[in-house]
Amino acid sequence: MPIQSGGMPHHSHPFYMPVMISSLTSLSHYATDSIPATNSSIMIVWEGKGQLTIDGELYSLKSGSIITFDVASDLKLETELQLQGVWIEYATMSKRKQEDFFLNGSSSLHHATTQLMTLSGELYSAWINPDNRKPFKVQQLFAQFIVDLHHELATAKETSGSWLEYVFEYIEAHYNEDITREQMAKLARVSPEHFSRTFRKIMGQTFSAYITLLRIRRAQQRILTSSPNLTTLAHEVGYEEGTYLSRKFKQLVGLSPTAYQNKNKKIVALNYNHTAILRVLEIMPQLGVYSDWQRSLEQVPASKVLTMSEGNSSLLFDSIASAEPDVIIGYNIPENKILTPVAPVIELPFMQMSWREQFGLIAHVVNRRQRAEEWLSHYDRLCHVANKQLNHSIGSERGTAIVWELSSRAAYCFSSSYGRGCQILYGDLGFKPPSIIMENGIMDSGYLVSSIEEIGSYPADYIIITSIPSSSEGRQRLSRLLRSRDWKQLDAVRNNRVYVLNKGDMFYGFDPLSSQAQLQELLRVMTS
Template sequence: MPIQSGGMPHHSHPFYMPVKISSLTSLSHYATDNIPATNSCIMFVWEGKGQLEIDGELHSLESGIIMTFAATSKLKLKTEQQLQGMWIEYTSMPNHRQEQNFLNGSPALHHASAQLIALSGELYSAWIEPDDRKPFKVQQLFTQFIVDLHHELAAKKETSGSWIENVFEYIEAHYNEDITREQMATLAGVSPEHFSRTFRKIMGQTFSAYITLLRIRRAQQRILTSSPNLTTLAHEVGYEEGTYLSRKFKQLVGLSPTAYQNKNKKIVALNYNHTAILRVLEIMPQLGVYSDWHRSLEQVPASKQLTMNEGNSSLLFDSIALAEPDIIISYNIPENKILTPVAPVIELPFMQMSWREQFGLIADVVNRRQRAEEWLGHYDGLCHAANKKLNHSIGSERGTAIVWELSSRAAYCFSSSYGRGCQILYGDLGFKPPSIIMENGIMDSGYLVSSIEEIGTYPADYIIITSIPSSSEGRKRLSRLLRSRDWKQLDAVRNNRVYILNQGDMFYGFDPLSSQAQLKELLRVMTS
């Protein structure tokens, strides 16, 4: 090691030290502007699914992914399936400026090795249950974690074709313009010949064929979600004439745009909510994702059920391609791009559309608007009857209500944009969310996270618990809550207005089928 004058060692690299390690479920409690600017952060997802927005850029979260970023980054988390994992804040010694941290700005590691996953579990356990006999264990594990993460990120960088990623981003933004192979090769910094070989190896088709495919897919999406004039549509996707678009459309799809719009289509739905919408519209998807609760309502052939294989996009692609769908319905997630060669993907924005709006849009796509309106009329009738019954039972002044979903490690409450029965309580039945969760920003994130023991600090006139922990550890924490002073002093507890339903799978859905069941269950317990 080099020695400076005065005999002190010179550190060519900083020494990294963990400041805080916690469960990923606590992320919503961390405002990045409250984290010291000298710190950096690591997010490691063990289970679940969601999206993380970092400084305006959206990243998909799934099992095995690791994200690294500076504390000065602006974060926004959206959870689709409950996230489990590890959230780390760390600093460097000596106190280097955080932008010099070699991890900041690194690309996401999408498939952490089994060794790194096991090491992360040891690190988390050592942090939350320190061993006084091994005071340096956390630091040793963290140092090894950083070293292994660095090695895996370096290996990824060596094997990734970063210029290809840049090219695809450009194509997505400019597919309707006159872009050429030579322009893309210049953008990539490679020869046109090398560009063509690499592109065809990755995509299985030429650059020009892919541009045509992308334009026709965009045309299909527009045809399915509106009724554009053919000439206008041609201009939108990059062609000068409607007749030329029609010819290209028929070559690729096998039908004219009009015939495609009118045909009965084979559909693949990539999540529970959209599968349920299709079933309410009396359509059996070619493949759909079904919840356990949905499967308890009807027998679904195994051949019609789609398993979302975490971290295995090629297997998912093969399953969907074999179904030969005419339409794929999904939320707007980055993984949808790999499905472009298979069929047009109708993307619905996550947490930005109510279940009624999603229902209506999908009904239009599959030409079942009348069926949707009939069903909504029936549902509104149920809501009217429910409100009359509540008026008789508890009065017209509803008061506040809060919904909790308990896992083994944390408790979650929600806004109406996230569902979980809140779309009914706050939207259909006239209850209000407690001011404390409004002040904590639930309308921005869609949900808040608390420890189970802290639920007693969130007062509401009515408390609904839709699921309780399945583990012995979680049950013990729930038991401590129910014995706590804060809990016993809540008005809802003293007035016998706490409803423990433990039907998390039913309340997870944000669709017509689940909402109707949730309405009936909420009415049953609140008027019994």
């Protein structure tokens, strides 16, 4: 490496070095206030929703957002749903001009790949838990992160420029209108020929074929969830006549709308909760995501298990496509859009529907409404018996209860919209959430985050801990909590109303199967 007269190496390429890495949850106390940032920064959002203002320019944040920016005089973060992710501040060492860097100081918002999100998690873990045996691990991971980010941004620029995402958003909003290739090319400010080539390269089909696919998928979703009149449905999705919709439907699906509605469907479930709902409805999904707790209840053939942590969207697509499903069921997340060519995706809004409502909707989709009604009647009888036992054991005035889930680094408490047994405590058994968590906005975010040592500052008549840390560091933090003065002075501790269940996998579920098990477990410990 050539050395300049001043003794410093001459960098032909810029060298990026992390100077601070922190979790987004640790920045929550800066919400609506200025955030201190003295270096160029990168923010990666794993979960949640919010807005970041950089020198007066507003950026919307959601799961998968990655934003890069230079030192800013005015940074403000506003959180709608608790943000989880990583904030990286870094320094750049080079004699080259700033505008020659691929991260050239200008603010820009992108969508992070699963690989980038996973790598950011490894980088954060290495930063907060340094390994003396691997002193360069953080720099190695950050270098790999920068390489992958550069490749992702360069690939996105080559394949779609800055217009393709905007075009897809427009199509999603206007697919039922008479939109043409020429209109979309004009919107994107590219030639019709370039638009067609790029669209086909990305989607594997022509623009007109994609519009037809999107219309038929919307028709399938409506048929499965609400059974509309065929003529009305045709108008909704952009066709003038029901007969024309029926013909297009049969060409793509292979069945008429009526036959599709009535057939026994092959189903893929994209999460634990919806897999459990299907099993309660006595349906084995073609592919489903199973928790360890669910798999402890029944033997599931490996060929029926869908693994979502593969970190490769194309591999996930291939796994689901090979199952040839008639319908896919999951929560409403952006990643589901890649599955549109495979089958209609029934998307349920997260945190906006109780498990009972999700149960009822899925039962309607799979024509098992009577089975769902019978099961809910059975569950209501269990709740009635449970309340009688609690009345006898602790009295009819329930008081307040709080549920904690402890990880190695943090403690989480929840509202009923997030499950974790709170849907039972607050919904079925008559307990109330403590006023302190209500005042801290838990109804908006669904959960609150605290350090393990500080959960003693959230008093409640009953404290339920559904899981404890598995790491030695986490257990040490829990031990400090249990020895603390704040903890020992809590009424729940003095009255022996703290229940350590350590059954996080079971309490993770927000579905009829898990809710029944959670009800029985809560009743067991609170009446024993």
